[in-house]
Structure formats: C-alpha cells, structure tokens
Amino acid sequence: MPEESKGPESVSPPAEGAKAPAEAAAAKNPQVQPEAPQAATAAVKTPSPAAAPVASSEAKPAAAPVAKPAAPAAAAKPAVPAAAKPAAPPKPEGPKPEPWESELVTSLKQQYGSGIVEALRYMGQKYVTVDSSILPEILLRMRDAEGFDYCVDITAVHYPKREQQFDVVYVLYSFPHNERIRVKARIHDGEHVQSAVAIWPTADWLEREVFDMFGIVFEGHPGLKRILLPEDWKGHPLRKDYDILQQDKEWVQINLGIESGQ
C-alpha cells in the first residue's frame, strides 16, 4: 500500500505499447460513442410520431408516398418506429438543480464564507459542496450540531475533464430529523482528504473502497488498503481513464506470450 498511496495514478506497467492506444481511445470518452447513434435516433424519431399515429394527412408534402410515410425512417433505423409516442417531441427541459436556502446554509456561509462552494437542491434532495480543507470540520459539525448522526455512504465521482477531478460524496442521514443531506468536496487528483473514521467508524470500509476504486488517499485512516481488489491490482477501476482491457491484455501477454485478441 505505501507505494500505491504516493502515486495513485502510477498505473503505467511495462506493457506500454499495448496500453497507449487503448488509453487514447478511452480518453476519447467512451460515453461519446453510444451517444452518436442516439442522436441519430432522436433525429429520425421526430418525424415518425407525427406521421404514424394520427396525422398521416398532415404529413407534409415532402414525404412523398402517402401510403407509408414511416418507410424511410424504418429503413434507416428499424428499432425506432416502435417508439411512436405522441408525447415525445418537445421534451420539456429537465429540472435543474436550484439553490438551496435554509438556516443551515446561511449559518454555514456566515461561518465559512467562500469555504461553502455551493448549496443546491435537486428533486427535493439537498447537497452542499464545501472546500476540502474545511471538510472534517463540516462533517463534525453535521454530526454534533445538526444531528446527522448516521453516515450512510461515502463515495466518489471522477470528472477527468474538470480541474478538480474528483467529487468525494458523503451521504448523511439524521435520525432525529428524518432528513438526508449530501456533503461534497471537490479535490484534485492526488490530493489527500482527511479521514472521517474518527467521526463515524463506518467510514472505515467505505473509505477503503473509495481508495480502492479511485485512488483517493484518506489521511488518518487506520489501515488504508485495498478492500475489494487484490493487493497487487494495478490502477483504480472506477476512474474514467481506467482501461478495462489493460489488465487482461497484460495477463495474456505475460502468460500466453501472444497479443490479446480483445
């Protein structure tokens, strides 16, 4: 674990050659590729609902054959015509996170000023983003003064394109108030976070899992080591730049002496 903790991103094993292109591909953001056909789907979809259920007469003159205006669409994307739901097209802008005002937020802002980055609510759920330097203070205050005595979950989210790449998320619950809140801190890659084990013993395994999956080091943790993956695992799988195939390719190369067909 010690070497691991110094450089969480030191993922580069000997198999440099095999890895480089794969990483480049991963950097292109895997999310984008499925996005593309999706966009096409949406484009095709718009005419079809108008055409299919009711208004074949309204189907503008451009759509030449009166009998089956859906035909071109069907040819382009066979899966689409099924989605002939009249409600689809305008799609109201989804709800946006809105500022969350409350006594708690005001008093936090008064005390910590710019340490409180933002306080939002979304779908009735509240979360407050704080500076990582005051995180332990905030958590302690949440437990003692605000009654959030139960730490439900600790997790992280990786945003590789952001300057502060990680969100560390604490889901808290208050038994006395029957209320949930999320406390988040944005941190840079390699930045350490103060461990919350002293505040909630349950943080022990949860932080170990975050370390295992993201490589985020929690300072002051009694035994920060991998929990789900083997000790000798390379890299941290839930980072967005982690190549799923890399480990497999390397194994094939070392043990079978051939290039992996994956």
Place this chain on the structure above:
Amino acid sequence: MSDSTKLDYLDLDVKDKTFLDTTEMVLNMGPQHPSTHGVLRVILKLDGEKVLGTECIIGYLHRGVEKIGENRTYTMFNPYTDRMDYVAAVSNGLGYCETVEKLLNVEAPARAQYIRVILTELCRISSHQVWLGTHALDIGALTPLFYAFRDREEILKIFEKYCGARLTTHAFRIGGCIYETYEGFEEDVKKFCTFFLPKLDEYEELLTTNRIWVTRTKNVGILKPEDCIALGVTGPVLRASGVKWDLRRAQPYECYKDLDFEIPTGVNGDTYDRYLVRVAEMRQSVRILQQAVDSIPAGPIMAKVPKVIKPPVGEVYHSIEAPKGELGYFIVSDGSTQPYRVRVRPPSFVNLQALDVMVRGMLVADVVAVIGTLDIVLGEVDR
C-alpha cells in the same frame, strides 16, 4: 461514538513472535467454509478460545458492478442488480428502478406499486427464510433449514409464474412493471399467506424456546444502539438493538404509506433478539401482503417512460428497506443513455463491518453465530 466501535487492524506482520511464549494464535476461517455463507475470509486472532480481534478479507466475488453500470444503458443495467443480493433479487431491482424513476421524475402507477410491494414483501420473506435456515444450520439445528427451504419454494413458484424466473427475477422495469399479474395471482398470494402463518409457528416451535438455541444466541454478539448508528448498521440488526427505524415508514416509497404494519424491535441487541425481530418481520410482511392483495387497484402498470431512457443531468440518492437493511443507489446522470456513475450502498457490506465489534471477547463458535445473524450475502458485499 463509544470506544468499543473503534476498529483496530490486526497486527499480522510480527514475524519474530513465536507462539511458545504466548497463547495468542491466528486462525484463518474461510474463504471456503460452510459457515461463512459464501466466500468470506475472516482472520481470527485468538487467545485460546477467546477472540481478540478479527479482520475480514472480502472481494472474492467482486464483479465490478458499478463499473459495468457505467458501460451499460439504464435499462441494460437493471438485470445486473439482481446479481448483487441474489437471495433478494426483487428488492435490488426495486431500488434501482425507483432511483432511475426519481431521476426521470416519474412515478410508477398505483397498480404497479402494489404489484411491486407484493413481490418485494414475498422476497423479504424468502430472504429471511434463507437466513433462518442457514443461520440455524450453523448453530447446529438441522431441521429449520429443510422447513424454511420447503416453504420458500411456494414463493419461488409465485415468482416463476409471474416472471419466469425464480431467483434472478428482473421483475420490474423503470417506470413500473412489464408483466401484468397472471390469472390467479391474488389467490396464490392469499393461499401462501394462509399456508405460511402456521409454518412460521412451526419454525418458532423449533427454535424460540429451544434450550440449545437460546443458550447459543442469548447475549451473543451484542450491539448497542449507539454503536449501530456509529457503524452505519441498518435493517433488522439495527431494529433488534431497539432503534425503531424502517425506511418503509421513515421515508415511505411505493404504496407503503397506505399499508398498516408494525416495526418490530428488540431490546438487547443480541443474536436472539435479531432472530425474534426477523421472525416478527415475516409476520408483518404477511400482514402487508394480505392488505395489498385485497386493495390492489386496476389500471396501467407502466408509467409514460421514453423508450430510450435519458435522464436529465443531475444526481440522486435513493434508498429502500431491503431485507438486509438500507439499500441505496446513488446515480449521477450526464444526460446520456448511460449512467455516469452508479454507486450501490449495500447493506451487507456495511453491516459486516460490525462483525469485529460484535465478536470481541466471544468464543470462536460465536463468530459463526454472529456471521449468521448479520445475514450477509457475499454477492452484495463484494458486488
């Protein structure tokens, strides 16, 4: 937080210590051991029979469910959730579907909610039956295993008739249910309720006043309520310690607010109380089933959900009361068809952490009892 909840890691690297001058020894339990309920490895540090400390080694069943979630669409990820807590697959699916529905800002229609509640409560009973059977077996009572599994069959038959699968059911879809109830569904559930209540008495006859059972479970693995909260323990384990907290009541989802049931709690927080709480919970589940079957409304079973699920940008945490405790999903959406991040908050994983606190100072045989009473499923611990 009291000092007893402090988790100490075992100092296993002390090479120069021989066992000649000390009575301490390190014993490895698992990962292939019948009483560890799967592939859990527990390292025990012992002073004679007494447990000085434990350390759990987990991850043998890790499949990277959260990573898989990032690489599948919302719909495609749904069946994967069944494979986490495979003893209570229906609950996993319910939690996931509800979370995505929350992201989409839709709600399942009333009829779907009732179907969901009926199946989840059946699933809760079947999960508790598996727990009862295996837990009793660990302690040395062989018969409850056969009784529990025999009766669980009736639930699995209902599942099979409803959706074609017995264990990994994939019963729900985002927005409601995909299958309408089959002909005779209500009768089957009613029949099960009348069939099951006497069976439950049978289990209790075997165990509740059984002298061996009581000796093996009373005052074993005591967990104080404040320790439960500090350790994040939820579900029947928390309730057995006297904290009356159930998400079905605290933050009702589906149609639980319309149903009348009680939250059984324990007093001492020991293994015996946890047994009583779970048995009482099964009775309450039957009560819920009877009400739900009688008041199941007519109507659609699927809300208006787009074929391609693309929730707006945002993040949501939602949790339900699974048979083992609070099962939470934290999903971050970036507006695409795939979740940007799926986090599962597994009750078994968090509850297992309490093992160390519970068995310190106890005997090795009690470790077996405590692992059983925590009701862990390694598929969920490791995900």
